[in-house]
Amino acid sequence: MRQLLQLPLVGLLLFFLTPSQQSKICVVDKKDESCLNPLLSTMNNSKYTNEVQAAHVLLSLRLVRIKNQNLEQRLMEIVKNTTSRKGSDLSSGQLAWTIMALGACHNPNENFSNDFQLVHLLEKKFQEEIKNMGAHNGNSLTNYYQLSQGLLALCLFSGNYSVTEIAELFTPENENYYFSGQFSVDTGAMAVVALTCVKRSIEKQKIEADTTISVTIDNHIKSLIKKILSEKKENGLIRNIYSTGEAMQALFVSKNNYEQSEWNCKQTLDTVLKEISQGAFSTPTAAAQILPALMGKTYLYVNKDSPCVSGSDFNVSAPVPGSVTPENSPSAITVRYSVQINETYSTNVTVPNGSVFLDVMKEAQKQNKTVFDFTVEETSWGPYVTCVQGLSANNNDRTYWEILSGPKPLSQGVGSYVVHDGESLMIRWSKY
Ligand code: CBY
Secondary structure, X not given: OHHHHHHHHHHHHHHHHOHHHHHXXXXXXXXXXXXXHHHHHXXXXXXXXXXXXXXXXXXXXXXXXXXXXXXXXXXXXXXXXXXXXXXXXXXXXXXXHHHHHHHOOEOOOOOOOOHHHHHHHHHHXXXXXXXXXXXXXXXXXXXXXXXXXXXXXXXXXXXXXXXXXXXXXXXXXXXXXXXXXXXXXXXXXXXXHHHHHXXXXXXXXXXXXXXXXXXXXXXXXXXXXXXXXXXXXXOOOEOOHHHHHHHHHHHHHOHHHOOHHHOOHHHHHHHHHHHHHOXXXXXXXXXXXXXXXXXXXXXXXXXXXXXOOOOOEOOOXXXXXXXXXXXXXXXXXXXXXXXXXXXXXXXXXXXXXXXXXXHHHHHHHHHOXXXXXXXXXXXXXXXXXXXXXXXXXXXXXXXXXXXXXXXXXXXXXXXXXXXXXXXXXXXXXXXX
């Protein structure tokens, strides 16, 4: 009798633990939303020196329907000014994110008459990327991450593209998905989201001739998802903390392409929340890229017909946890800094505690202007080193300046990585 009574209870428990239930609970709980405060305060307190950061954040806030009218207004101004000033100088990915951010919802007070023009401009940029591939050994003008961003915006905003061409370009064998032989999760994830949009749009239009292309695209998605899942770490992160948000989005949009047992979404979510509490995602772009996935949203939710203002206003209470300097740590630290081309040029550099990689480079440059000379370009992720000792990185040759600590390539850029006393830092002429 007792056993009989227990049966329904066991059933109920099993129901809650089934994989489909697990996937449903994989968003930040309403009661835990304060965990996201560090992300929101990073977004709120940023100076937005790089305009594309503003597009990233605006898109993210609109996607999760978090309302902060002041911030949104500020971001809109920056994005619109940039668009009218730089317009055709924006790269394909930058333009795609501008279109996505401005068009993510409909505001009756705003007139976006030039949206249509932006989509046309993106069509042109997308073709330029492809043309460059023909002329430069398969290398696009920028990279496949941006090509995927471009495709996604064209797909969501009714731009023109050839589905046959897309099916050929985005084949998983394409070496543009790889950097130095390693699969780029960020790139693969963005491609999965874009290809899923294309596939759904083909299915909606019911064009018979496109059915086989739809099957090909579906196979590409399946294969990319396999590669993404093979980058899953023991703690649930997918490659690293900065690629995990977009990998989660790719996995959300293609639930039918893997077994539920292949991914424990809750574990990934918990690890990301722990990282947030420890001060990761302290740049606006990093915060903007992780936020949608934590609230169960993907870029496919961008909806130009929904109203802009809704949801609740957010109050930022928690301060951003940064790298706290222990009280007894020395106020100045010394690191070894090297530039490697064929030869290696090294020096010892003393910088204040809490300095970033870029500060070390500046200090070395003061010591020797010829050997340690360098230039940077601002990107939405912070400064990107373009040139050292007069030698410039080049997309067509797939060359770049790689940054390392000891033998390990860093997963942050020169403007974010905080250096440690006694560390050996290097910038190395490399090929991806
Ligand atoms: N955005 C882009 O075009 C960038 C696309 C991206 C895949 C990007 C990562 C992912 C993302 N979510 O934005 C990317 N990096 C690319 C394409 C590249 C290549 C750039 C050249 C090109 N073809 O466009 C290249 C050369 C392979 C590359 N990244 C180099 C580097 C190193 C930069 C060093 C330098 N010279 O300044 C570096 C620091 C790796 C290293 N150890 O040398 C690097 N990238 C890192 C760490 C990163 C991550 C940044 C994380 C952070 N917190 O700062 C990254 C998010 C990102 C930006 N790269 Co690249 C990847 C990750 O770790 N998950 C378009 C825009 C409009 O959205």
